[in-house]
Amino acid sequence: MATTPNLNKLTLQDNIKPEEPFKKRTPLSYLGDAITWFLVIVMALIEFMPISWLFANSLRDPKTAYNLPPSFWPTDFQFQNYLTVINSPQIDFLLFFWNSIKITGLVTLGTLVTCSMAAFAFSRLKFPGSNALFFMFLATMMVPGTVTLIPTFIIISRVGLLDSHWALILPSLTSAFGIFLLRQQFKGLPEALMDAAKIDGAGFFRIFFTIMLPLIGPGLSALGIFTFLGSWNNFLGPLLYLRSWDNFTFPLAIVTLQGYMGTGNRAVVLAGIMISVAPVLLFFLLAQRFIIQGITLTGLKG
């Protein structure tokens, strides 16, 4: 698109100048505005209410967790549910947390490394077969994960990685989409940069690592955020591969906990969910700009 260079700056926050007022404002246009506002606010409430309900009820005394009317705002501050979750002898939530962080961290790091390297080669180096290989990567982007589910499981079980975190890490260490995204970013950098570095005698790895990589920050952070969220929120993978409690990731533990606690102790399950949601919420409040910028970047480039 013609506007590509400006995309990095697009967020919900920026670039919205007050709309040029229309010359004639009719009663109808005011009505339209009112309806739009009404819909946006109603949707915002619908989107927010389950989360505030979750928060409010995770703080309720387990005995009153089922009481109606439901509260959407914390009325009670019983942190005991959180303590129950954290101190529970059977379920080691801190361990699940650590498992999730470990897997997500390695997957994100691996994806950033492999994708940026491949993207650099595809955008900046000339080599025989580059078009064919790039086409191969593009084609694999079309393959839905559901299709490779069973064969991947067979491969993983054959090499004896069932019930191991490597079963979740290894298949996710690269992404064709990431290569595509970062390649676009590298292509946006001026050609002269690379020539200048070559004349100065820098090797390819040095050009890549110290000159090019720092310049594609927005692309890297977008890919990093998406990989992080995808891996952190992954449910099907852990469900397939992990067997022992000690290896469980957070989402798998929570869904299992729901069955395990039955309907008896809802407040505790909610506290567990809240613990898993909280880091993402914090992260979002801090990095909102980058996340939305990331979606903007990936969306328009796709």
Added chain:
Amino acid sequence: MGAISSTSGVIHPKPRRWNYRNYETVAAYGFILPAILGVLIFVIGPILIAIFLVFMKYDILTPPEFVGFENIKAIFTDPRLKNSYLVTLRFVVTASILNNVIGFLLAVGVNRAMPGVLRYVLRTALFFPVLTTSASLAVVWTYLMAADRGVLNYLLGVIGLEAVPWLSNSAFAINSVVIYDVWRACGYMMVLYLAGLQAIPKDYIEAAMIDGANRLQIMRFITLPLLSPTAFFAVVTSIIGASQVFDNSWVLTRGGPNDATRLIALYIYEKGFKAFEMGYASTISITLLIILLGVTLFQFWFSKNWVHYE
């Protein structure tokens, strides 16, 4: 790229340039090697294995046994597979339409001048569900949608409506899975459409206003055509994504009641990992691949009719 060879040609004598090219090739393959290994082992390899398994009976414990076209014949006579595809079709169509329409409307609604605090609050509220773990939040929704003492039914009661059997009625359950999906994903669509809206050059809109166009005309003749590439991307990705949804109905209903919410991903999971009919499950997954490829190619072909690139 021409620039590179000419500069290196100026600096180095010819033989050196040939070496340099070799060196570049080796370096390039070094750079792409990790990604190639990943894709070969975990995408291309698995596809070949899946195709191989189409002709096999395999339960992972005993060696695969050649069965010819048995699996392919079976997909045409399996009533549960047919049901699963119908459920998936219904889910994909309704979820994609709702996500895109609501996402677009929200984007239009939010894309206007407003106080910074309000923007922050709206952005957080509308977008946050996208970031949460789908499986965990589905657990929350099973509580909200509980038939007995559930929050939604209570709220319906307050405004004088009858209770809805959200997850327990086989005719209604799929709607609940769609509702949950839209709740979680429409914020993502909003941000996509918002980015598209903000990329539309202001000059076009100003020019139209000077020519006396009203808001609806601007929307119809300027905004929508210029937004069509974004819409195309959003529709294609939401269809591919919705066709593979697993977490939602696994947590909300486990595919029930009576297979009413057994989306294709759940059926593949059940056949492959519960019944251990890996050959048959692979056959189903290959049909999904073919269908999705067909749908996506059709969308690209059909896009000529409605997508306008600047």
